Amino acid sequence: MAIVSSEGVVLKTYALGNTSRIVVVYTRDQGLLKLVAKGARRTPSRFGFALEPLSRARFTLYHKPDRDLLLLSQAEILDPLGSRLHDLARFAHAQAAIELMDRVVWGEEPHAPLYDLLVATLEAAARAPLPALESVTLAYELQVASLLGYRPRLDACAGCGAPLSPRRLFSPARGGLLCDRCAAAEAGTIALSADALAGLALLASRPVLEAGEFVEIRRAGEIQKVVEMFFRHHFQRFRGLRSLEMLRSLPGGDPPPDLEGSLRPGPGSARTAARSR
Numbered sequence: 241m242a243i244v245s246s247e248g249v250v251l252k253t254y255a256l257g258n259t260s261r262i263v264v265v266y267t268r269d270q271g272l273l274k275l276v277a278k279g280a281r282r283t284p285s286r287f288g289f290a291l292e293p294l295s296r297a298r299f300t301l302y303h304k305p306d307r308d309l310l311l312l313s314q315a316e317i318l319d320p321l322g323s324r325l326h327d328l329a330r331f332a333h334a335q336a337a338i339e340l341m342d343r344v345v346w347g348e349e350p351h352a353p354l355y356d357l358l359v360a361t362l363e364a365a366a367r368a369p370l371p372a373l374e375s376v377t378l379a380y381e382l383q384v385a386s387l388l389g390y391r392p393r394l395d396a397c398a399g400c401g402a403p404l405s406p407r408r409l410f411s412p413a414r415g416g417l418l419c420d421r422c423a424a425a426e427a428g429t430i431a432l433s434a435d436a437l438a439g440l441a442l443l444a445s446r447p448v449l450e451a452g453e454f455v456e457i458r459r460a461g462e463i464q465k466v467v468e469m470f471f472r473h474h475f476q477r478f479r480g481l482r483s484l485e486m487l488r489s490l491p492g493g494d495p496p497p498d499l500e501g502s503l504r505p506g507p508g509s510a511r512t513a514a515r516s517r
Contacts (some may be wrong), residue, residue, distance in 0.1 A: 245300045246270045247318065249358055250293050251342045255281065260333050263312065265299060266341050268355040271348040275301055275312040290315035294322035294334055296359065321362055328487070332371045334365040335483040337380055343477045344384060354387050361448045368452030374460045375443060377484070379451035381467050382444040391476050392416045394441050399426070408432040412469040432468070437464040 248267035256262045259282040280287055290297040325331040341358055345351070348411045361380040363487045367375050385391060393416030397404060402419040409423040410416065417437075423500035432440070443451060443463070452465050457463070464484075471478040492501040 241301065242303050243313065244270065244303045245298060247298050249271070249338065249341075249362070250291060250295045250297070250356075251338045252293055253291060258282075261291060262309065264342065266338075266345065266358065267299065267350070268352055269350050270303075271350045272345050273299075273301070273348065274309050275299065276309050277312045277315075281499065287315045288317060289320035289323055290317040292320065292322050294325070294338060294362065295320050296362070309391060321366060324366060327370070328490075329370055329373055330365050332483045332487040333377050334362050336359045336377055336481040337365065339481055339483055340381060340384060340478075343479070344388060344471075344475050347366070351387065354384065357383055357387065357448065364448045364452045367449075372452045374459045374464065375450055375451045376456070378439075378460065378467060379443040379446060379448045381471065382440070383448065385471070385474070386444065390415060392444065392470060394437070394444070397422055408434065408437050410437075410466060412466070412473045415470065415474065430466055432466065433459055433462060435459045436466070439463050440466070469490055 246269040247266040248265040248270075250263045251266055253261050253263045256276060259279050261277045261280040263277055263280075265273050265275060267273055277287060277291055280291055285420060289295050295317060296319040296320060297314040299312060302311045302313060304310065317444065322331070325334055341354075345354070357380065361376060364376045365373065377478075382392065392398075392410075396417075397419040398411060398414040398416030399418055399422035401417065402421065404417045405420045405423055407420070407423075408431060409418045409420075410432050411418050411423070411426050411428070412421070413428065414422070414426065418426060418429060439457045439459060440463050443457065468480060472480075
């Protein structure tokens with residue numbers, strides 16, 4: 241058993257017994273960890289804000305290989321982000337960032353660039369103009385996918401590498417744009433607007449802090465729907481981002497558009513096309 245220390249962001253917590261708490265943390269040096277904070281519920285002041293979701297802290301723990309639960313010794317708070325977010329929209333977008341991380345990573349596989357992207361996104365959620373929050377989250381989602389080896393292909397056909405169809409046909413299953421030939425054999429392709437494609441390409445390539453300067457990305461709702469469908473195809477545990485769904489359900493929220501009219505069935509029956517959605 242070794243004592244290790246690593247910076248991390250709290251993704252979620254839940255109760256363990258009557259007095260303790262399990263803390264799920266994504267760390268820069270150790271990957272995803274589940275830590276047992278003994279007595280955290282009985283004496284909350286022992287760890288303070290360090291164990292709250294969205295908080296960034298330095299965690300000292302007793303590390304045993306092949307153990308699902310590790311014992312937390314100390315937690316030194318670095319940024320109690322959750323306590324700084326007083327706007328509901330900022331909180332929802334920050335919560336969406338940790339929710340996505342919890343869904344797409346698992347195990348002790350450190351990935352420093354992925355951790356740094358999470359920290360940058362949380363900072364952007366706190367600093368960016370409110371109208372730019374959707375752009376921040378979209379850039380984050382696309383760049384998470386890229387770092388995990390699922391970057392959407394936008395420069396050539398994702399099926400065969402041929403020149404793209406001028407109709408801008410995106411396949412969530414194939415992971416990118418298609419040529420006319422591949423699109424003819426692919427159910428469930430989506431015809432993107434020119435603005436949506438331009439925004440998708442821009443957000444996939446710019447740092448998230450810069451995305452916070454794109455106060456207005458046209459067709460953000462269309463892009464969000466496409467990105468969500470892409471994630472559902474390639475990440476088994478992804479079931480949408482509940483934080484954003486909650487935000488859009490509030491009075492005045494803007495739900496993403498229904499893209500059913502943009503879905504293009506393949507050569508199979510209408511029933512096959514419906515299943516592809």
